[in-house]
Amino acid sequence: MQNIKILTSEEIKDLVSMKEAIDVMKLAFSDLSMGKYRMPVRTVTDFGNGAISLFFKPSFLPQEERIGIKLLSQTRNKPSQGSPAIQGIMVLIDSATNSIIGLLDGSYLTALRTGAASGIATRLLSRSESSVLALFGAGAQGYTQFEAVCCERDIRKAYIYDTSSEAADRFIAFFKAKTDVELLHGADLSSLREADIICTATNSGKPLFQTDMLKKGVHINAIGSYKPQMHELPDDLFSVASLYVDHKDSCFSESGDIITPLEKGIFNHDNYKGEIGELISSRITGRISSDQITVFKSVGVAVQDLAMASFAYRKACDAGIGQDIKL
Numbered sequence: 001m002q003n004i005k006i007l008t009s010e011e012i013k014d015l016v017s018m019k020e021a022i023d024v025m026k027l028a029f030s031d032l033s034m035g036k037y038r039m040p041v042r043t044v045t046d047f048g049n050g051a052i053s054l055f056f057k058p059s060f061l062p063q064e065e066r067i068g069i070k071l072l073s074q075t076r077n078k079p080s081q082g083s084p085a086i087q088g089i090m091v092l093i094d095s096a097t098n099s100i101i102g103l104l105d106g107s108y109l110t111a112l113r114t115g116a117a118s119g120i121a122t123r124l125l126s127r128s129e130s131s132v133l134a135l136f137g138a139g140a141q142g143y144t145q146f147e148a149v150c151c152e153r154d155i156r157k158a159y160i161y162d163t164s165s166e167a168a169d170r171f172i173a174f175f176k177a178k179t180d181v182e183l184l185h186g187a188d189l190s191s192l193r194e195a196d197i198i199c200t201a202t203n204s205g206k207p208l209f210q211t212d213m214l215k216k217g218v219h220i221n222a223i224g225s226y227k228p229q230m231h232e233l234p235d236d237l238f239s240v241a242s243l244y245v246d247h248k249d250s251c252f253s254e255s256g257d258i259i260t261p262l263e264k265g266i267f268n269h270d271n272y273k274g275e276i277g278e279l280i281s282s283r284i285t286g287r288i289s290s291d292q293i294t295v296f297k298s299v300g301v302a303v304q305d306l307a308m309a310s311f312a313y314r315k316a317c318d319a320g321i322g323q324d325i326k327l
């Protein structure tokens with residue numbers, strides 16, 4: 001029986017930089033859109049009237065003989081002990097030998113690959129001179145959204161919006177010590193007029209802003225809404241904004257940000273441009289004018305986890321990092 005390598009969140013943090021993670025996501029999305037992965041739409045099961053959601057996310061990359069299964073549990077409200085709202089584990093399997101070869105912390109792996117997905121979208125879709133960011137949601141995903149956008153653009157100022165002032169304070173204190181970006185509390189939505197890039201990483205049930213508050217040419221990474229009743233974006237946004245997604249079937253069947261405008265008949269189908277993987281492989285066009293509003297909507301797909309876990313596992317093997325066990 002092969003050894004199983006266990007990788008903790010701290011080990012993954014040390015092994016994989018955000019820059020590397022963004023490049024891993026670039027390849028994963030391109031492979032996904034070219035049909036190289038086998039991936040069923042994930043299973044999400046709610047318990048306790050939605051207080052806890054369980055995610056089961058398998059995928060298979062035949063050319064690398066790798067299977068990944070991510071198991072997550074997510075609480076609607078953050079547990080009071082301060083542990084992350086998303087807890088999980090990633091199982092990595094060698095399909096050639098049908099052996100489990102890796103068990104990775106799923107919490108940070110998720111935040112890393114979700115940030116990296118917004119990073120590649122920011123690289124491809126935001127205006128290159130973008131310097132002001134507005135971030136909604138200073139939770140686990142917010143941190144990696146911020147890191148990824150700062151990797152791709154020279155961000156000078158960031159407005160941090162969170163309904164919890166403690167979360168926003170914690171976020172600002174954390175990054176003040178690490179970056180020279182001017183970090184400000186998003187006191188009111190008028191600051192959105194300045195934002196070149198907006199990231200939304202909340203569990204909100206209501207849109208976070210209105211379309212007429214946006215600056216021309218803004219790029220939005222919207223990662224929070226993964227259920228029909230969850231909304232971060234205004235319903236009329238896709239009457240003016242160009243939409244790119246991580247995975248069409250998943251986004252159109254899961255996210256309220258897309259389902260609600262479709263149901264209301266106010267989704268302009270001409271504004272749906274395609275999957276980010278199609279953009280990466282130049283099968284569709286990206287931004288065509290500096291005034292265009294672009295949106296990257298992601299619900300998160302299993303191939304992101306498999307690609308990220310395989311990369312971290314390979315680096316860990318090369319560096320001799322992680323605990324090797326036999327079950």
Ligand SMILES: NC(=O)c1ccc[n+]([C@@H]2O[C@H](COP(=O)([O-])OP(=O)(O)OC[C@H]3O[C@@H](n4cnc5c(N)ncnc54)[C@H](O)[C@@H]3O)[C@@H](O)[C@H]2O)c1
Nearest residue numbers: 085137139140141162163167202203204223224298299300
């Ligand atoms: N697309 C993906 O791949 C992906 C991956 C992981 C998580 N998510 C989703 O992203 C969202 C955030 O996840 P997380 O792990 O950071 O959760 P979290 O609980 O750690 O953080 C969410 C933050 O959003 C804040 N918030 C809630 N409503 C708000 C509002 N109206 N305005 C401003 N702030 C608000 C909360 O106070 C909290 O600080 C969740 O809905 C989660 O399911 C998506």
